[in-house]
Amino acid sequence: MGDFEFSEFQSATLGHVHRNQPSQGAYAKILSKSDFDTAYHEITSWQGYQPTPLYQLDDIANAISVDKIFYKDEAPRFGLASFKALGGAYAAIRVLQKQIEKQTGQSISMADIRDGKYQTECANITLVSATDGNHGRSLSWGCQRYGAPCRIYIHAEVSEERAEIMRGFGADVIRITGDYDESVRLAKEEAEANGWHVVSDTSWPGYSEPPRDVMAGYGVMVSEINYELDDAPTHVFVQGGVGGLAAGVAAALRHYWQDASPRVVIVEPEYADCLYQSAKKGDAVTVNIETESIMAGLSCGEPSQMAWDIIVEEATDYITIPDNLVPPMMRMLACPAGTDAPIQAGESAVAGLCAAIVARHDKTLSAKLGLDASSRILIIGSEGITDQHIYNQVMRGEL
Ligand SMILES: Cc1ncc(COP(=O)(O)O)c(C=O)c1O
Known part of the structure; x- marks a missing residue:
């Protein structure tokens, strides 16, 4: 297949579940067009806003015999290196808006908060969240811009470099000994006890507004993609952590392309396959993370309930990939053999592309996914270099 050396990809075995549940329109009930439009209007007016690039990877497309591969590169997003910049910071300003409206009894605009008109109020509203890195970076960046105190809970395996970046945005970073799901629980408990406000990217029964706003923020990415494409992609390969990215992308694509919307393929690490297991079971299930994946942003054991409600109707395929595909894929993107643009992709960004390449080497899986x-294929390149040290290790072949 073409000139590329894809040895890791030829011998890899992927997990695959196909689940096609008829749509009851959950995508539009949970995330309306107006939710996406409000987020788009707000985020595109932020200082420093610029659409991120949509690359066409023609050499890889030729090598694996598909018509096109589009790679949405979220590395430059607001200087925060991932698509998450669109979610946490937007949900933060929405929480501040609602809280200040409650306090003042007046309707206020997000622009007023951005412009510092409610500095005193913002300084008294503490926003908290758990994170494995990127969501917390977005939230702490937003809080710094709006002048709100921020507390971020991280688990034992989150790199110190990622923690330091959040401290740099003024957040108090609390490191726990447990895993990501425990950090979510602790953030919630301490917020309840102290009158702080949780701005989480994952939802649970009774908690949905901020995670809905987070997903609406991700829609900006899809609007930018749609603007550049004349025809709908046939497939989107999108990474799954708690499912917010996949749900936001799938819902925004469906609003725009309707019946022509691409087939949604969700890709997770073997070590953190909560959406894959949920698809098998037909219901959101939690898995234990025994080994932390190199794809840190995808190392989540518990799906976001609201995201799952969209995903179960909008996605048809769930794939798991082994960690060993990630470093060679990152190196291949960084130093392309042909004329494709070089791309600095982080560990969690390449899972979708890994899955697409392996699937094209496997006739049976290609047929199951309708790939020909x-x-x-649309790939969501969800992060750039979010940890320089890890990235350097990968580039030197040490990981
Ligand atoms: C770079 C990156 N890609 C993908 C994801 C997955 O997003 P979600 O947890 O919303 O499924 C994350 C989550 O943190 C991430 O940081």
Whole structure:
């Protein structure tokens, strides 16, 4: 297949579940067009806003015999290096808006908060969240811009470099000994006890507004993609952590392309396959994380309930990939053999592309996914270099 050396990809075995549940329109009930429009209007007016690039990877597309591969590169997003910049910071300003409206009894605009009109009020509203890195970076960046105190809970395996970046945005970073799901629980408990406000990217029964706003924020990415494409992609390969990214992307694509919307393929690490297991079971299930994946942003054991409600109707395929595909894929993108643009992709960004390449080397899986020479694949390159040290290790071949 083409000139590329894809040895790791030829011998890899992926997990795959196909689940096609008829749509009851959950995507639009949970995330309306107006939710997406409000987020788009707000985020595109932030200082420093610029659409991120949508690359066409023609050499890889030729090598694996598909028509097109589009790679949405979220590395430059607001200087925060991931798509998460669109979610946490937006949900933060929405929480502040609602809280200040409650306090003042007046309707206020997000622009007023951004412009510092409610500095005193913002300084008294503490926002908290758990994170494995990127969501917390977005939230702490937003809080710094709006002048609100921020507390971020991280688990034992989150790198110190990621923690330091959040401290740099003024957040108090609390490191716990447990895993990501425990950090979510602790953030919630301490917020309840202290009158702080949780701005989480994952939802649970009774907690949905901030995670809905987070997903609405991710829609900006899809609006930018749609603007550049004349025809709908046939497939989107999108990474799954708690499912917010996949749900936000799937819902925004469906609003725009309707019946022509691409087939949604969710890709997770083997070590953290909560959406894959949920698809098998037909209900959101929690898995134990025994080994932390190199794809830190995807190392989540518990799906976001609201995201799952969208995903179960909008996604048809769930794939798991082994960690060993990630470093060679990152190196291949950084130093392309042909004329494709070089891309600095982080560990969690490449899972979708890994899955697409392996699937094209496997005739049976290609057939199951409906992939062929006419496929136009959209990849969400969800992060750039979010940890320089890890990235350097990967580039030197040490990981
Ligand atoms: C870079 C990156 N990609 C993908 C994801 C997955 O997003 P979600 O947890 O919303 O499924 C994350 C989550 O942190 C991430 O940081």
